[in-house]
Amino acid sequence: MIIVMAPNSTEAELENVKNKIKAEGLDYHLSKGAVRTIVGVIGDKKAIGQLEMHHLSGVEKTVRITEKYKLVSREFKPNNTVINVGGVQIGGKKPIVMAGPCAVESMEQLMEAASAVAEAGAQFLRGGAFKPRTSPYDFQGLAAEGLKMLREAADANGLKVVTEVVDQRSIETVAKFADVLQIGARNMQNFQLLKEVGRAGRPVMLKRGLCATIKEWLNAAEYIMSEGCDDVIFCERGIRTYETYTRNTLDLSAVAAIKELSHLPIVVDPSHGTGRRSMVRPMAMAAIAAGADGLIIEVHPHPEVALSDGDQSLTPADFKEVMEDIHRMSRLLRGEE
Amino acid sequence: MIIVMAPNSTEAELENVKNKIKAEGLDYHLSKGAVRTIVGVIGDKKAIGQLEMHHLSGVEKTVRITEKYKLVSREFKPNNTVINVGGVQIGGKKPIVMAGPCAVESMEQLMEAASAVAEAGAQFLRGGAFKPRTSPYDFQGLAAEGLKMLREAADANGLKVVTEVVDQRSIETVAKFADVLQIGARNMQNFQLLKEVGRAGRPVMLKRGLCATIKEWLNAAEYIMSEGCDDVIFCERGIRTYETYTRNTLDLSAVAAIKELSHLPIVVDPSHGTGRRSMVRPMAMAAIAAGADGLIIEVHPHPEVALSDGDQSLTPADFKEVMEDIHRMSRLLRGEE
Amino acid sequence: MIIVMAPNSTEAELENVKNKIKAEGLDYHLSKGAVRTIVGVIGDKKAIGQLEMHHLSGVEKTVRITEKYKLVSREFKPNNTVINVGGVQIGGKKPIVMAGPCAVESMEQLMEAASAVAEAGAQFLRGGAFKPRTSPYDFQGLAAEGLKMLREAADANGLKVVTEVVDQRSIETVAKFADVLQIGARNMQNFQLLKEVGRAGRPVMLKRGLCATIKEWLNAAEYIMSEGCDDVIFCERGIRTYETYTRNTLDLSAVAAIKELSHLPIVVDPSHGTGRRSMVRPMAMAAIAAGADGLIIEVHPHPEVALSDGDQSLTPADFKEVMEDIHRMSRLLRGEE
Amino acid sequence: MIIVMAPNSTEAELENVKNKIKAEGLDYHLSKGAVRTIVGVIGDKKAIGQLEMHHLSGVEKTVRITEKYKLVSREFKPNNTVINVGGVQIGGKKPIVMAGPCAVESMEQLMEAASAVAEAGAQFLRGGAFKPRTSPYDFQGLAAEGLKMLREAADANGLKVVTEVVDQRSIETVAKFADVLQIGARNMQNFQLLKEVGRAGRPVMLKRGLCATIKEWLNAAEYIMSEGCDDVIFCERGIRTYETYTRNTLDLSAVAAIKELSHLPIVVDPSHGTGRRSMVRPMAMAAIAAGADGLIIEVHPHPEVALSDGDQSLTPADFKEVMEDIHRMSRLLRGEE
16 A cells, blocks of 8 residues: 655654554555655555555545555556656656667777767667676676776766676675666566665666566566665566577567556667667667667677677667667657657 | 579470479479579478589579578568558558457447448458357357458458468358458468468468467468468467466567568567557557568457457557557658558 | 256256256256266356256256366366276376387388387387478378378287377378377367367377467367367377477476366377487386376387487387386386286 | 596696696686596687697596586586585485475474474475565565574474575575575576675575576586585476466476486475475476485475465475375385385
């Protein structure tokens, strides 16, 4: 149950609401906005079912939420969340684009990539400094050194940085250099990491797990939000199915589902989603048409020598063309720019 | 191996080619076009690998095709196939739309649906007269009676008919009333049905099996084409995955894959693909953006009383809105109309 | 709803029950046993829910069945069905084994296989005369010629024949030569074929579809039983998942599930289930331990030259060893022999 | 490539081998056993392919390993690894059983469970002190308090403790109380956790990820072994498929696959694998028949009030019966006891 306090309600009224909840053996989560305070009641479903709060002084209304995720749900917050990252709006009228190499390999590679993606109109530089790889003998990333390069290349080109955090111990370091912290697919249910990243003071982009259901994904976001982070971005990156022609099966219906069930923005990764360079453009177009708030696309100045995921990386020239198509599509759909 | 005969080659030269193939213990498939004859060599891979034919008199060139499917492959025919159904082009510049109820229930229901979808701009009336249902106790369709209704409702509204054939014994009857014969997902590897439908003299729309790979789907189309039918339309209708929020997982990357691997057109079914009315519009938009040649959409005048699939059927009013969006999208992408 | 008539009930009482059902706009299915007649009520769930029949004269009791499948359910028939195939019991104390090559290739191959599997203790000769193949250019089987060979090789070695029927038109021919008719995985929801095979007067072995749920499988068996065939055998042959190390993922929990939900016997196919010769023995052992009533195993006198599925075929010598292990296991579990 | 040094080889010879590897731009992993030192060469596949080392002084032989996982592979170590946990052998002749509640709830619950499973013949007490739950509002476990209870209850009943570690920060604490550290399915590719747990000085039980391939699972184990831990136990706990009748699809062919590809032991979890109490016995039996080295089974003194996974927990009485059957099976298969 969500309890919406009236705009002019007092602290004492809020206190009374909290006590009433506690008295029933339940707990609560507070979300204090500029105008309104919202109280999410947590605990035994049956006890919540019997709770009567709407008649209490200072309560504007109560909303019964049937799903386990509450803060991420559209029932809790009917309007779309727009996340402001240093002036770039995620979830607003214009789709944003995050682009760059799979892994940070060197300053030269990164500068070349950053300059190309900025010129083509991307707002974010992406690139992995810590790479979670299937085998311990694969390239694991440049770590802190890579983070610094990302920041430098981004700043030199007027871009924001989004990069993955793979581990609780490095959250602070990553947060120092990145504008948005990414949780990778393999860590979507690494609940300790979700909790700690939720306290890092940065927006978090949460990739969907390889075989996560939409509901599990929403619950994973709830872990982050329940620690105090309001700025979560979903990222659909393909799910694992029996099909082997594509690396994953990009599930664009997840875009429509997230838009129905949650107020949070969602971006799509057609590079990992297909694993094939030739499919990035059509799937990017389809993602925007389905209602995605943005894209994350792998761009490498020289895909043929990439240390990771070369087969799915666009060249800067390809990327430029894709960006032009995306802008045409976006203008058609939302009339912006 | 595909052997392309020169436009001015003679029957004797063709005969010589055939004899050479037979002499190596191999077999062939002939495809006689208006200008050119094409010979597909079939048989043991190793023997084909050693075949040398390009120097024979009358042979323009030979193409080595590595996949088992040949006639459906883009290697065999580089240009897009455009299928003409009584003046309606499938695979041309303009996406076509097939719409109507899941099952034919009555003349009134069908007339109301046909009139609504025609008015909104659809070119085809869809509807099942024979319904393959999970349980023998579910409504199985009106059979021949339903076919007549389909034809009548379509004719009255200037529409073509696409409907499913579930069984070898009824191919002839269905072909009498329908313009396009549909093979349903559950019959995608009913090879006897594929062969016989390939000889029926009608274009065939081949739905993807519930867990068919893209390669298996291409091979199923090869069964139809190898019996002499050149007009096969693929239909992506969602695949079965672990996700339960949607009825199936609509695999739009299959659109891009089919466009790469084959010259045949492909349409998308966002109704079965999602199983949710609210998702039909975004997925229809995404399908067109991904490059689909058309859509097949369930429309029922009164979804709440539908005998089958009411949850995923649009009302005529919803459908009209979707059609307007699709036309805007299509104009943007292909500049037609 | 299932209505169980009393052993001494009269035809007039039965007539009365039928009329009462018809009067409510419902239909019925009769199952006349030696002692008892059972009436399965079919039709609108709500109408069935309101039906009151237990007080009618001649009615012993009524059973409400919530699932769509009725005749196959254990609620309908609590005791295990034992199918008698010319003296061989399927579903009895002793697990039966069906063995032989994937495809019938020649009389020599088949005789060698039949003699080997009979000697090792198998009761059935398996082998495909009609082969459903992914590509139209793969070996499609010897057809009627192959059926005759199967019968001859089986008779010469005291074996029964189980073989696949792929098409309505050949049911009669196959039924002339085979003791058990097999429906392949790709045809599990070829409902016309299921209905016609249910009227063929032979036991039917129904393989699970590549991505069929257990409930869909039970409903497919219901199609066969609802046409009058009481002798249906389930065959688990692996399902399609993301795992590529094995050809399919053998789902042995399906054995336990079928045993809970149905009275019909189930056999397991570890050859197709794994696609690897080395895994046949451990999975055969596991299947029997899980409670399977039998096995179907590919045995080829010379797997290295097999026209189909050589990688998963056992040699006669391997097969003999597997049979010895199976018998030890079976004696342990059921104390028979 | 794996380089096996001769038992009497010198440090200088080893140094020479290392230098040769470095000179080719490659890296190595050392595994120093009591008798032999083994050098795993890591790096660019092509460069490794051209490496010639067998003629160097002190080298006994070289083994080319095509897969990325090396230390876990049977090529690297042909004989089965037997892990000794305070006198209990995992991977030896006798299958071991780990049993207990899903979550540690109270000292009473745990004592009752421990006493019951010990009496029935289990060697390990299982139970979660840290519970990774889909929703942040579900019961998350008793943490350190739960660990102490586990140790106490195990000691009082002569059992070993296996319990999950969900997070790098608590490895040390868990290692203080547990004999075997469990990595849960959701953390199978939490590579940082794998690395750190590999340095904890305890045997590690690695559950298969919800949609992990067998190769990914082997690579995950390689992460642990490459940090110096030789004692890794695989645990098959079911994979995620489209089937909803069971909670997961228990993949028993994985047992046979692991036995082929690796020297490490494997246990099976029929409780999570099926999610249904009634299926635990048949799947436990099947697992042992397939060659598993042990089982992990949920047992709760009062499943109907369990805070987690009550539906799949056995009562102590059920468990006792299952243990008797397992012992009969195990005696049959391996002749031990």
